[in-house]
Amino acid sequence: MDAIRSHHLILMICDCRVEYEGRASSKLMWGRRIVLMKGDGSVVIHRPVGVEAVNWQPPPTVIHISSEDGYLKIVVVRRRPKEVLRIYIRSIDTLYTGKVRDSGEFYMYFDEEDLKKAILAHPELIEENFRIIRDEMEVEGGRVDLVGEDENGMKTLVELKKVGNMEAARQLLRYVSPIRRDGGKVRGILVAEKFNSGVKKFLKINGLEWREVRRHQVLSIIRKSRKLRRFMEGFKVE
Amino acid sequence: MDAIRSHHLILMICDCRVEYEGRASSKLMWGRRIVLMKGDGSVVIHRPVGVEAVNWQPPPTVIHISSEDGYLKIVVVRRRPKEVLRIYIRSIDTLYTGKVRDSGEFYMYFDEEDLKKAILAHPELIEENFRIIRDEMEVEGGRVDLVGEDENGMKTLVELKKVGNMEAARQLLRYVSPIRRDGGKVRGILVAEKFNSGVKKFLKINGLEWREVRRHQVLSIIRKSRKLRRFMEGFKVE
DNA sequence: CGTGCCAGGTGCCAT
DNA sequence: ATGGCACTTGGCACG
Numbered sequence: 001m002d003a004i005r006s007h008h009l010i011l012m013i014c015d016c017r018v019e020y021e022g023r024a025s026s027k028l029m030w031g032r033r034i035v036l037m038k039g040d041g042s043v044v045i046h047r048p049v050g051v052e053a054v055n056w057q058p059p060p061t062v063i064h065i066s067s068e069d070g071y072l073k074i075v076v077v078r079r080r081p082k083e084v085l086r087i088y089i090r091s092i093d094t095l096y097t098g099k100v101r102d103s104g105e106f107y108m109y110f111d112e113e114d115l116k117k118a119i120l121a122h123p124e125l126i127e128e129n130f131r132i133i134r135d136e137m138e139v140e141g142g143r144v145d146l147v148g149e150d151e152n153g154m155k156t157l158v159e160l161k162k163v164g165n166m167e168a169a170r171q172l173l174r175y176v177s178p179i180r181r182d183g184g185k186v187r188g189i190l191v192a193e194k195f196n197s198g199v200k201k202f203l204k205i206n207g208l209e210w211r212e213v214r215r216h217q218v219l220s221i222i223r224k225s226r227k228l229r230r231f232m233e234g235f236k237v238e
Numbered sequence: 239m240d241a242i243r244s245h246h247l248i249l250m251i252c253d254c255r256v257e258y259e260g261r262a263s264s265k266l267m268w269g270r271r272i273v274l275m276k277g278d279g280s281v282v283i284h285r286p287v288g289v290e291a292v293n294w295q296p297p298p299t300v301i302h303i304s305s306e307d308g309y310l311k312i313v314v315v316r317r318r319p320k321e322v323l324r325i326y327i328r329s330i331d332t333l334y335t336g337k338v339r340d341s342g343e344f345y346m347y348f349d350e351e352d353l354k355k356a357i358l359a360h361p362e363l364i365e366e367n368f369r370i371i372r373d374e375m376e377v378e379g380g381r382v383d384l385v386g387e388d389e390n391g392m393k394t395l396v397e398l399k400k401v402g403n404m405e406a407a408r409q410l411l412r413y414v415s416p417i418r419r420d421g422g423k424v425r426g427i428l429v430a431e432k433f434n435s436g437v438k439k440f441l442k443i444n445g446l447e448w449r450e451v452r453r454h455q456v457l458s459i460i461r462k463s464r465k466l467r468r469f470m471e472g473f474k475v476e
Numbered sequence: 477c478g479t480g481c482c483a484g485g486t487g488c489c490a491t
Numbered sequence: 492a493t494g495g496c497a498c499t500t501g502g503c504a505c506g
Contacts (some may be wrong), residue, residue: 001275009251009272009286011249011272011332013247013249013334013338015436017342021484022484022485023400023483023484023485024347024348024349024383024483024484025346025347025348026345026347026484027344027345027347028343028344028345028348029342029343030342031339031340031341031342032339032340033338033340034247034274034338034505036251036272036284038284038286038287038288038289039286039287040287042287042288043289044284044290044337046274046282046290047245047340048276048277048338048339048340049276049277049278049280049340050276050278050280050501051276051280051281051282051294051295051297051501052501052502054344055484056289056484058289058486080492081484083484093336093338094249094334096251096332098331100251100270100271100272100286100331101269101270101286102266102269102270102271102285102286103269104255104266104267104269105266105267106264106265106267106292107264107265107266108262108263108264108499109262109263109264109265110262110263110499111262111497111499112496112497112498113497132318136490142495142496143490143495144495155251157456161497162261162498162499164496165479166478166479166480167480187477192253196478196479197478197479197482198479204442206339220413225413231438258499259499260499261498261499261500262498262499263499264499289486290486293499294499295499296499296501319499321499323499346484348484349482349483349484350482350483351482376479380480380481381480381481381505400482400483400484403494403495404494404495406482434493434494434495435493435494436494447484471497477492477506478505478506479504479505480503480504480505480506481502481503481504482501482502482503482504483500483501483502485498485500485501485502486498486500487496487497487498487500488495488496488497488498489493489494489495489496489503490493490494490495490496491492491493491494
């Protein structure tokens with residue numbers, strides 16, 4: 001239709017059947033769903049329950065519309081990886097097409113990146129007289145989040161995580177081990193909001209350390225940043 | 239409204255502002271979005287571009303509706319983890335409320351589970367005279383996908399992945415190492431559709447092996463399964 | 477209920 | 492393009 005060519009939004013509640021073939025394959029039998037076709041080529045299909053979409057196709061896509069056996073057939077093709085989404089529509093309950101403009105900015109806040117910013121601004125969150133030397137550094141075994149020096153000048157690798165799980169602990173060990181193997185002295189600290197059971201023990205056994213940072217500590221630091229002050233307005237930080 | 243109490247679907251295109259606070263925090267400034275409130279309590283907010291939702295709240299939720307400063311205010315609360323989504327609505331473009339029923343079945347096909355089924359049915363995909371002994375087994379370091387025996391009766395741990403990346407290789411090594419450390423003889427094979435660069439080398443260095451399975455091999459095996467025949471009808475498997 | 481692991485993960489940014 | 496890694500990841504299976 002014209003709506004697709006003019007990159008409008010198309011929203012349907014319709015009785016449809018959906019097939020997907022690409023990295024995997026799936027088939028969704030007849031039923032009523034919400035089909036969302038966006039101006040950028042994205043297609044999202046929601047069932048009436050569940051927070052996640054049942055089928056989708058990320059842009060860029062090419063969309064073909066035709067009629068087959070009396071059904072409206074919409075084929076959404078993605079090139080790389082090669083994926084095809086086919087929607088067969090038996091009837092349309094509700095249809096909306098139109099231009100929807102949205103220029104509102106979106107701020108995400110307090111993810112790993114913000115934890116890092118807080119530590120960069122206040123290295124004492126790690127410990128007294130701690131200094132950050134590098135932000136993101138390639139080491140044997142991967143890329144460590146921060147490298148610092150403690151008050152005795154000992155090199156320290158810092159790995160940041162929202163949740164300190166076993167995988168994170170192993171990751172840190174992977175960074176520290178080669179250095180120690182080569183005779184280097186290095187500390188390794190896993191920083192997280194929360195630690196799963198067994199992780200602290202694993203760290204201890206392997207000569208590593210941890211810091212539990214509290215959400216409100218980080219928030220109170222970040223909210224001082226002028227850049228984010230407007231963002232914070234309206235939030236009552238508990 | 240009544241629509242929420244009666245667990246109906248509510249779909250709006252509206253000019254709104256959204257705040258999220260919970261595991262992280264986010265703020266979305268005024269603009270036009272598609273707001274989807276489902277009968278099970280799920281709430282999904284889409285912008286007019288992008289395949290992913292900008293904000294959401296998974297069920298179970300409690301929904302409060304009120305009026306604040308002349309705006310319609312919808313608050314969606316999730317208990318564990320504690321998360322709050324606040325939607326302030328300035329104007330509504332389009333509104334749909336109603337019961338949407340969808341009983342159509344959904345089949346997903348050719349994920350790791352299907353790769354396993356194919357290998358269970360045809361262990362020769364691993365190698366000639368290979369026998370599967372166990373499906374899913376706890377070992378030191380985690381849970382391995384398959385345990386088998388080669389034609390010489392040597393125990394073999396098999397890890398299945400869609401993509402054989404470094405993480406998968408390390409995972410397999412983690413399963414094999416403790417056994418070898420204790421003097422056990424064991425082979426380790428990483429099975430995947432595709433291997434990232436460096437992974438095969440890493441496996442080789444650590445005395446592990448790999449098998450590259452092709453999609454069509456697995457498909458041709460699975461399509462023979464009666465249970466899935468109906469699913470396959472209509473697919474032209476290339 | 478937490479813990480681990482997969483996903484058509486998606487997205488972002490590095491080389 | 493490929494790889495590495497975080498994510499309000501969500502989801503499921505399992506101890």
